[in-house]
Amino acid sequence: MQAETQYLTPTYYLDYQSTRVVSFVENILQGAATPKERAIRLYYAVRDGIRYNPYAVNFVKEDYKASSVLRKNEGFCVQKAIVLAAAARRCHIPARLGFADVRNHLSSPHLRNILQTDIFFFHGYVQLLIEGRWVKATPAFDAKLCEKTGISPLEFDGENDSIFLPFNREGKKHMEYLRDHGTFADLPFDMMKNIICAGYPHLIAYLEKGYHKGNVRSEFMS
Numbered sequence: 001m002q003a004e005t006q007y008l009t010p011t012y013y014l015d016y017q018s019t020r021v022v023s024f025v026e027n028i029l030q031g032a033a034t035p036k037e038r039a040i041r042l043y044y045a046v047r048d049g050i051r052y053n054p055y056a057v058n059f060v061k062e063d064y065k066a067s068s069v070l071r072k073n074e075g076f077c078v079q080k081a082i083v084l085a086a087a088a089r090r091c092h093i094p095a096r097l098g099f100a101d102v103r104n105h106l107s108s109p110h111l112r113n114i115l116q117t118d119i120f121f122f123h124g125y126v127q128l129l130i131e132g133r134w135v136k137a138t139p140a141f142d143a144k145l146c147e148k149t150g151i152s153p154l155e156f157d158g159e160n161d162s163i164f165l166p167f168n169r170e171g172k173k174h175m176e177y178l179r180d181h182g183t184f185a186d187l188p189f190d191m192m193k194n195i196i197c198a199g200y201p202h203l204i205a206y207l208e209k210g211y212h213k214g215n216v217r218s219e220f221m222s
Contacts, residue, residue: 007094007129011186013082016090018067024083025090036158038091039128039137043156046084047139050075054111059193059207077140078124082187084139085126094129098136099181099192101199102164105173106151114203119178121199122192125163127183136161 010017016025028045032038051074062068066086069075075083081097088095099122107118125138137156146153152169156162164175181195197204 004094004129006185007096008089008092009185010086010089012061013064013066013187013189014086014089014095015065015067016086018065020067020070021083021086021090024070025087028087029091035091035093036130039088039093039130039135039158040156042084042087042091043137043139043162046080046087047153047156048142048144049073050080050083050139050142052076052080052140052142052145057196057207058209061189064187064189076124077120077138078122078187078192080139081124081126084137088126088128096127096134096183096185097187098125098127098183099123099188100125100177101179101181101195103176103178105176106149106168108149115200116202117199119199122181122195128158130158133159135159136163138162138164 015021024045025042028041029038032041050069053074054076056063056074056076056079064079064082066083069079069083078099085095085097102120102123104118104120107115112118123140125136125140127134127136135158138154141151141153143153150169151174152165154162154164164177166174166176168174181191196207200207
């Protein structure tokens with residue numbers, strides 16, 4: 001299968017034929033003339049329009065569909081990457097998902113206590129094929145969160161890679177890429193599950209239940 005074909009087709013997770021994804025894309029792209037302009041608009045719509053929630057991690061497949069993330073209007077990096085990739089494919093921009101382990105040197109004490117590490121295993125981002133080049137796009141942290149935490153929001157111009165910055169505004173270490181897991185035409189759910197379970201074995205029971213929901217989050221995350 002040609003690259004342009006496998007990175008343009010809908011999947012279970014990148015369900016861009018769903019009414020919710022179609023509406024999301026159409027509302028954003030009115031008047032956008034070129035693929036680059038469309039990609040830029042989609043990036044910022046996902047970055048700032050969908051709230052970043054690190055507690056949205058779970059092993060419920062339905063929660064990783066682009067339409068489901070849009071319905072909740074929040075998600076962690078993998079879920080937001082899925083929305084961006086699905087939306088890009090909807091407007092005929094080839095898109096693939098990339099994953100890496102990263103160390104967040106500025107992780108909050110609360111989150112570090114939960115994870116028992118400052119490593120985010122299986123961080124998700126997107127690669128978009130624009131004007132013949134694959135460009136990385138990382139729509140994870142929304143502008144409001146960045147302002148609150150004192151970090152610079154990642155920008156995207158459709159030409160240069162948008163990846164986590166090694167330092168924050170004050171020159172302190174921020175993000176460090178540790179391991180690249182490669183790129184995929186669809187979410188490798190079992191691979192994600194195995195890597196996250198290996199990285200956070202103490203959270204497996206909560207992740208299986210969907211620990212960000214209801215009393216499980218209240219019990220464990222407060």
